[in-house]
Amino acid sequence: MLPIVEVQNLRKTYGTTVAVDDVSFSIQAGEIFGILGPNGAGKTTTVESLIGLRQPDRGKVRVLGLDPQRERTALAQRIGIQLQQANLADRLKVWEALDLFGSFYTRTVPWQPLLEQWGLAEKRDTAFVNLSGGQKQRLFIALALLNDPEVVFLDELTTGLDPQARRNTWKLVQEIRAQGKTVVLVTHFMDEAEALCDRLAIIDRGKVIALDRPAALVRGLGLxxxxxxxxxxxxxxxxxxxxxxxxxxxxxxxxxxxxxxxxxxxxxxxxxxxxxxxxxxxxxxxxxxxxxxxxxxxxxxxx
Ligand SMILES: Nc1ncnc2c1ncn2[C@@H]1O[C@H](COP(=O)(O)OP(=O)(O)OP(=O)(O)O)[C@@H](O)[C@H]1O
Ligand SMILES: [Mg+2]
The missing domain is CATH 3.30.70.980 (YebC, transcriptional regulation domain)
Structure with missing residues (x-):
């Protein structure tokens, strides 16, 4: 079966900063795949190269068989994205955000059930600025699922949430996978990667230093x-x-x-x-x- 994501020898520099040095991995359908690493490791640069937001200096990237640079428009219809730096206009209401984002896609799922599924039905008319941190995150997930994507990219989804909200969000991530979608989860939380990911790549200083199932990584080293x-x-x-x-x-x-x-x-x-x-x-x-x-x-x- 064709991998959902394929990355070979990806490299991306910003001036003299080598953000991604040499990264390779592939992700199979239905996986929750983690990209784990410390601050500045190159996680966001990697994932933004996968979705066509950054142009790699070198290497091959394919997502759903498409080249994210040359076929970005076609790819955007089939993937869901929650960006690390995501923000919306303060006064934008929840339903307006869904309406606006829905207009970018040729095909969308009805957003009322999405609101219910993500516990936002009562917040339909609330302005973005008045949502709690957890509600904002759930709105970003709902927006990422609006086009019924085959693969969803989540970058630091739970950063800034309290422990209870983090655990709730973990359940939501598992629900996304249960709907048959592939999930790419970027995180610097070890416990999150361990709890959620089927496989993960540990990235440090722009390089993959380990790639396996969490349990196999832990067992394999005989620690x-x-x-x-x-x-x-x-x-x-x-x-x-x-x-x-x-x-x-x-x-x-x-x-x-x-x-x-x-x-x-x-x-x-x-x-x-x-x-x-x-x-x-x-x-x-x-x-x-x-x-x-x-x-x-x-x-x-x-x-
Ligand atoms: N637009 C940019 N211009 C210049 N340097 C950048 C840019 N984006 C990222 N970098 C640098 O590239 C390196 C990797 O950054 P990146 O955002 O990919 O890391 P990250 O693993 O996502 O970190 P974090 O956990 O803090 O989100 C860092 O040294 C960062 O300062
Ligand atoms: Mg990042």
Whole structure:
């Protein structure tokens, strides 16, 4: 089957800034595909090259088999876009926005059901400026779906939303896919990528540094799990480090973090502790995409 999106050796510079150095990936129909990376990594430049808003210096880009530069008008009818810097005129009412955007397309879905689906029915006559952050985001999603697109590009959809609104938005993204659409999700949130994406490309400094399913990325690197606890008694780190499943043990004030792998890690640590000292608040953490990023780059995603 033809991929929905195909990118080969994409490069884009702005003067002396190399925004996208060398990016390749392809996206299959029905996927939620993530483009994940820190601020300035080149995510927006990549995605805007896919939708014909930026002209690449080099490389091949195809979306639905079309060249986004030469066939931009045809492509625009078949894709949905929510841009990172999206904004509307303050006084524009919700229904007017839908009406206006609908006029750009040769074919649209009726917008009343869209408003209901995205929880905006009661806001039909509300001016854009008077919508909450979450409502604005939902309006942008509704606008992106107006032409019943085959593929939807969402750039930093949940930035600026509170945790509850973010989770609600995640459900909406899953609903878009459930309607048979392909979703390209740009984010710098690790948890969001992990929760939503079937596959993702981690982009750093204009390059793809990892490309796979989130779980496979985490498992593939064989990263350590962590056992974390607090203790006000003296902890013998050497004894913990001597356990067969343990790779490292670090103390920071009362907080001790033990790194290791294997089924016996937690029980081994607990047994050792119970024999010698009192401890509180013991919990375990599995390796996450955050750890993958740190492992690959030596940096936190936000620094
Ligand atoms: N129009 C432009 N003119 C000049 N430089 C630009 C332009 N757009 C982006 N850049 C630069 O290109 C690099 C990549 O920017 P881009 O917006 O693609 O990153 P991003 O991964 O989307 O970042 P963020 O997470 O902050 O949205 C950055 O160094 C940025 O400053
Ligand atoms: Mg961006």
């Amino acid at each position: 350590d799990s962590r056992v974390i606890f607090e203790s006000d008694a003296g902890v013998n780190l050497a004894d913990l480090r001597a356990l067969p499943q343990v790779n490292q043990a670090i103390q920071n004030g009362q907080r001790v973090t033990v790194y290791g792998k294997g089924d016996g890690l937690v029980s081994g640590v607990v047994k050792e502790l119970e024999a010698h000292i009192s401890f509180q608040n013991l919990r375990t953490e599995q390796p996450s995409l955050e750890d993958v990023f740190i492992h690959l780059t030596g940096r936190q995603i936000r620094e």
